[in-house]
Amino acid sequence: MAYLATYRKYRPKTFADIIGQEHITTTLKNQIKAGQISHAYLFCGIRGTGKTSAAKVFAKALNCLNPNEQEPCGVCSCCVANESDAMADTIEMDAASNRGIEEIRQIKESVKYPPAMGAYKIYIIDEVHMLTMEAFNALLKTLEEPPQNVVFILATTESHRLPYTIVSRTQRYDFRRLRLEQIQSHIETICKNEGIAIEERAANRIALLAEGAMRDALSLLDKCIAYAFETVITTSVVDTVTGRADDKMVLEMMRALFARRTEELFALIQQSFNGGSDAATLLGTMIACLRDIIIVHMPLEAHSMLLRDENTVSQMKVFSEFVSQKELIRAFDILIEAQSKMPFSSAPRYVLECALLKAMQNETERVLQPQPIKSISTEQTKPVFIEQNSAAKTEELTNTVRETKESAERKKIASEKEEEEKQQETINDEEPQSLKKKIVAELSKKSPFIALGVENADLIIEKNRLTMLLAPNDYRLIGDDMRLRADVVLAARQQFAQGEEIEVEIKVKERDAEEEFKEIIGDILIIEE
Ligand SMILES: [Zn+2]
The missing domain is CATH 3.30.300 (GMP Synthetase; Chain A, domain 3)
Structure with missing residues (x-):
């Protein structure tokens, strides 16, 4: 039997099948019930949240000959025709590939004719923001004088690119990004139905990587099913399929980064590349890891934001004890900046490596270029040389610092300052x-x-x-x-x-x-x- 992609197989057939958009499906059903159908709808939202699926279910429900509480029956001639994409009264158009005025003219021409099978003629225009300005103007004319029994459903991921004149003539619905647990539970249900074994953590990771888009989650699930081939889908299967470095390796990279062990860090990056990772994925994984280490620093309640297993969290906790928030945030900032540059670079790997070097270098530069002695404020609570230490961890640096004249001077000042501090108020009187x-x-x-x-x-x-x-x-x-x-x-x-x-x-x-x-x-x- 030919394998049918889960995304196609589990495409919603009824309003009830559409996950996470109850605020929209309930309203649409109520409109059908009340017989108050608008002439034009605008479905907005990020990719993979069910806009096109909802449009198709709505089209089916509008023409169903035997609806059950406003849900399409799935068995009448109209429903059957709709499900096999053979319904003459449902006209789908992808504006990404048909952007011009000619396509809209054809629509204008065809709306004159009454529906062939059902009560309504429904036009679904996907990615409507891609239309040319001329095409928008032609469409506007049709929306201004809508013929009887015609319904337009416009879907877009970028509603801000639509002319106001179009938006104002539609009923707008905003599709929500799906919650992690909604995606995870759907993945688990599908796997159960299909007799596919998947670890809970793996389902969780797929849901996490999908970032709220069910279609992305199911497409990744399909790849994992193909890769695991009748064995259990584990987190390492997900990592391999996505080319994502695993948690353990990324933590090792973070250790090398903050210990300023350049050679080790670059060797780990090479290892990750050999394993099939690419610069953008690796950078994204590092940023996510840093973000989570920062969260580990926060009070326990914040830890629910962490989507990692206990073992990784406890390793992050140990790690976070040894790096200051300031250092973490600085590295986080540098890597985020690199991420924004990466799409414009012809050498993304260099962008990644450069950012990591920058993250390592900032502190050491401070060591090698000490501030003028006079500028050291007496309000500083820490001896100056302590700041050097956090950065200067490599042997090379030790040598450089030792050779630097200023460093001796700084140390002297630091010791004096330390003396001074000893005389200050102590934490308590405890011996x-x-x-x-x-x-x-x-x-x-x-x-x-x-x-x-x-x-x-x-x-x-x-x-x-x-x-x-x-x-x-x-x-x-x-x-x-x-x-x-x-x-x-x-x-x-x-x-x-x-x-x-x-x-x-x-x-x-x-x-x-x-x-x-x-x-x-x-x-x-x-x-x-
Ligand atoms: Zn039906």
Whole structure:
């Protein structure tokens, strides 16, 4: 048996089949019931929301010989003719391919003749905004003096391109973008009917990618069915079919981006391209990932906006602990800008790579071009060199910074400033020792071996900042593991009323000055809020 695309097979046959547009279907049915049919309708809305389907159902219902509560019966001669596209009284025209005045003249000519089979002659003009101005003028004449029993249904994705004179002579209906759960549930119903196995997460991902357009969702579903070929449709099938990098890989890219590991990032991009991804899809996936990491930072209620599995969300949470909102938003902004440039570029991949380099470079430029010493405001609450650290994470940079004369100067100022701050008001009067005990007690519940490391640490409490100096061995253990660092930061913040506002720095205990400097530049972890 020939395979029929789900989009065609599940095309709505009745008003009840049209999903998510009840505000329109109910009104149309009421008009049929009251016998108050307008001469011209305008169906507006984004692609794939059911405008043409609704127009066809409406046309069928208007001419049905045996309607059931204003729904077309589907079995009378008119309905059967309509369903096989053989109805003489339903005339469809695609304005995208027939834009000229000649086509409209033909319509003007044919409206003079009465309907052949049913009560109404119905003209459906799809993509009506594509008509030429001459054609619009000709159409306007017909709309101004509508013949008896003729109904025009104009459909468009771009109503703003229609002349006001046309719009004002129609009854306008705006089709809504479909909600994610409406699309997902429709996909699941279709798969159930067709005996196709699909993971809930995969159905969710298809619905997400369709961005409110059912037709796009079903067309993607068809591709997945063909690809999976009688096996289960999983998220990785969806990712492969769409050429989309999977969540894990995109998170790895984000890690490389914020750690300024250019080589690793570019290798991952290459890997993704080898897997069939293209620049636009990859950029879109990265933007979506960044957006979700930003949401992870928000209060729990906002997390319902996240359409990812728990595992990915928890990885994002750990990740978000180590990158400031400011940095995330800056990268988000740069990538969005690149997305707007991409369609006009003949080398989209370069646009992507350039944007990523820019996102990585901004901070480092600040390190290499320090502000004049005098301009450093005393109102700054953070030592200046701390800002460098968040950016300067590569060995090359360490060397550059070390070679830069100014950096030594900056460090000096920074230390002075740090001294000054130490004398300022502290977070509370708590002694470092008793604070440490509390943190250690908290950590012991979860991971005793980190607690041991913290027990040997020195704590410095300053205004809104807690610096934890770990012994080199402990630092190597905790410093290399994002999760362990996150646990320490969390346990420390829990001890303060200000909680999240407290900056927690984890450093290695001072040895000689040169070694410490290298350590700070190379490995330090910064948490900005
Ligand atoms: Zn019928």
